Amino acid sequence: MPLTMAGEFSTSYLQILDESGEVDRELEPKLSDAELLRFYRAMYLSREADQRMLKMQRQGRIGTFGPGTGQEAAFCGPTFALTDKDWLLGSFREPGARFMRGEPLSTALLYYNGYEEGNALSPDKRTLPIAVIVASQTLHAVGIAYSMQYQGQKDSAALVFLGDGASSQGDFHEALNFAAVWQAPVVFVVQNNQWAISVPRSKQTHSRTIAQKAIAYDMPGIQVDGNDALAMYQATKEALARAHSGGGPTLIEAVTYRLMMHTTADDPKKYRTEKEEKDWWSKEPLVRFEKYLRDKGVLDDKAKATIEAETRQYIDEEIKKFETRTTFKPDASFDYVFGTTHAEIEKQRAEFLATLNQGGADA
Amino acid sequence: MPKINMVQAINLALRQEMAKDPNVIVLGEDVGVDGGVFRVTEGLHEQFGERRVIDTPLAESGIMGVSIGMALSGLKPVAEMQFDGFSYLMIPQLEGNASRYRSRSQGLWTVPLVVRMPYGGAVRALEHHSESREATYATFPGVKVVIPSGPRNARALLVAAIRDPDPVVFMEPKRVYRAFREDVPEEEETMEIGKAQVVQEGGDLTVISWGAMSHITRQAIDEVQKRRGAKIEHIDLLSIAPMDTDTISNSIRKTGRCVIVQEAPRSFGVSSEITARINDNVLLYLEAPVKRITNYDVVTPYFGRELKYIPDQQRIERGIEETLEF
Ligand SMILES: Cc1ncc(C[n+]2csc(CCOP(=O)(O)OP(=O)(O)O)c2C)c(N)n1
Numbered sequence A: 001m002p003l004t005m006a007g008e009f010s011t012s013y014l015q016i017l018d019e020s021g022e023v024d025r026e027l028e029p030k031l032s033d034a035e036l037l038r039f040y041r042a043m044y045l046s047r048e049a050d051q052r053m054l055k056m057q058r059q060g061r062i063g064t065f066g067p068g069t070g071q072e073a074a075f076c077g078p079t080f081a082l083t084d085k086d087w088l089l090g091s092f093r094e095p096g097a098r099f100m101r102g103e104p105l106s107t108a109l110l111y112y113n114g115y116e117e118g119n120a121l122s123p124d125k126r127t128l129p130i131a132v133i134v135a136s137q138t139l140h141a142v143g144i145a146y147s148m149q150y151q152g153q154k155d156s157a158a159l160v161f162l163g164d165g166a167s168s169q170g171d172f173h174e175a176l177n178f179a180a181v182w183q184a185p186v187v188f189v190v191q192n193n194q195w196a197i198s199v200p201r202s203k204q205t206h207s208r209t210i211a212q213k214a215i216a217y218d219m220p221g222i223q224v225d226g227n228d229a230l231a232m233y234q235a236t237k238e239a240l241a242r243a244h245s246g247g248g249p250t251l252i253e254a255v256t257y258r259l260m261m262h263t264t265a266d267d268p269k270k271y272r273t274e275k276e277e278k279d280w281w282s283k284e285p286l287v288r289f290e291k292y293l294r295d296k297g298v299l300d301d302k303a304k305a306t307i308e309a310e311t312r313q314y315i316d317e318e319i320k321k322f323e324t325r326t327t328f329k330p331d332a333s334f335d336y337v338f339g340t341t342h343a344e345i346e347k348q349r350a351e352f353l354a355t356l357n358q359g360g361a362d363a
Numbered sequence B: 001m002p003k004i005n006m007v008q009a010i011n012l013a014l015r016q017e018m019a020k021d022p023n024v025i026v027l028g029e030d031v032g033v034d035g036g037v038f039r040v041t042e043g044l045h046e047q048f049g050e051r052r053v054i055d056t057p058l059a060e061s062g063i064m065g066v067s068i069g070m071a072l073s074g075l076k077p078v079a080e081m082q083f084d085g086f087s088y089l090m091i092p093q094l095e096g097n098a099s100r101y102r103s104r105s106q107g108l109w110t111v112p113l114v115v116r117m118p119y120g121g122a123v124r125a126l127e128h129h130s131e132s133r134e135a136t137y138a139t140f141p142g143v144k145v146v147i148p149s150g151p152r153n154a155r156a157l158l159v160a161a162i163r164d165p166d167p168v169v170f171m172e173p174k175r176v177y178r179a180f181r182e183d184v185p186e187e188e189e190t191m192e193i194g195k196a197q198v199v200q201e202g203g204d205l206t207v208i209s210w211g212a213m214s215h216i217t218r219q220a221i222d223e224v225q226k227r228r229g230a231k232i233e234h235i236d237l238l239s240i241a242p243m244d245t246d247t248i249s250n251s252i253r254k255t256g257r258c259v260i261v262q263e264a265p266r267s268f269g270v271s272s273e274i275t276a277r278i279n280d281n282v283l284l285y286l287e288a289p290v291k292r293i294t295n296y297d298v299v300t301p302y303f304g305r306e307l308k309y310i311p312d313q314q315r316i317e318r319g320i321e322e323t324l325e326f
């Protein structure tokens, strides 16, 4: 018997604002001037916070962190499409997204200075703590999405970020499968920044795109210019609309680039060229978004100067707030082992405190 | 003899075993071009090429699963888990298969592999980068668990682990990686897995430690000896599973007092096992209760607090003195 066609598949690519800042008028999302400025401010804050945190890290004022520089459109765009009823689950390279969900910079700084208090955003924000175990959060997103569906919270979906490296984990593939089988209201956003520490995307997956992985699970998948804030917003908006109306999950691949080191403990010179970095700097997301706003008459020099000054002031105040907090309950770790404590835990807490008082453990 | 640190010593063991045996393969996340996030595999990629030093996709279960396949068919994989806290993702393959092929096939199929991982705290790292879960791995029959404490025994034990016929979990105290140097001979040196080392003899009290705790324990012992003139025996466990009960028992017979120093949380850990074996074998020689100086049964604190929880030199000194005085 001759072979017949079992299925034919394709994956599309979306760009609305190109590298030179030219916009596709037909695809341009309808956002008000105020919304556009809010969007831009969020990306700008993320970039500036990275710069300040890098300095602080070098001075020993915070520990290791992974900058999001270059990926602001990829994580702020989708987050801008969310409402307070939607959930956000991230990994660790979406600083601007967390700020947009209400996390103060001073809290992020606490996290990067080694305090759990910095990972505690109120549950009503529907934003989960940073997930360091890559891709583990993708399954949680599916569980949350199922829960929203089960509870009849139709306006609520879960959006989950992960990296290109994380897309190699079994958890991610299991999450895609569960999501599709359950038609759960979840949006997966893979920030394909071309690198997982030193491992290039080409060693991570043989697929030409990460978006096409959606085909195997029979869900919509789209590759998006991840440095194009408008396209990232628009693709997510459509995916969320589908999720909210019972249309199930979507996979979005954001094609972007990690412009800086993996974390402050990493040296990219060991594994990639400066030319590659330079090429991607010419495609970075903030410059083209700013040009778009200026062309549109939404932003001018004066407004830009105001944003710069206000952002600087905010960052200064937040750093001060972070640095004036110098006392932390030493035995807090005993408080959160269980919801109801246990005699053995309390016995150990007493021993711990007595040891501290004896000048034992590094005070 | 050149003085080198633990990172260089482990690198030396890998380089020499790879040069000697073409079936030795190194694989893991960032182990190739980057030379590993701690630079443990530095230079191996250049020397042996990318078919023997493999930058794998980011998937710990996958790394362990393919390593089992390699080991079943004649290769000697040395897999790296980038950090302790991510190694749990490979447990289903390790426990479900690596540990069982030998017994499952009545000895016909074996899985000679090594899985290395940096472990332990006090390096100001993010969550999941500071765990001490040696006890978890030690509960899997069929799996050996080895923890070196310094450059020289790290090199010798890793050579032994690579040549071992069974799966070996090789846990490297990352706090020690660059903390100090030791003389490590260029020429081959191995140590027997399953044997503890008496690093110092003494008749008044036995202190048992392993991994990063061994170095500060030695300093604590020196302090107490100086202060009190006591003679303290120090046992470096080195092999968590199988554990060298005889060396422990012989020491207790001599000293009658024992302090165990453990970086991991207190309960269900290696110190519990040591205490049980002392009870089984030499209980009546004890002149004081066995003292455990450990972390607490809390979720590994972030680095802002962790140093308050991990045993430090003062706590160890106090524990030794209390047990001497008992
Ligand atoms: C399960 C797991 N294994 C290993 C690591 C160590 N690690 C942290 S980030 C990273 C690379 C992640 O790459 P990618 O998913 O592309 O995200 P990116 O860092 O590029 O944002 C690795 C290997 C981890 N966090 N989790």
Ligand SMILES: [Mg+2]
Pocket (backbone or CB within 6 Å): A163, A164, A165, A191, A192, A193, A194, A195, A196, A197
């Ligand atoms: Mg990446």
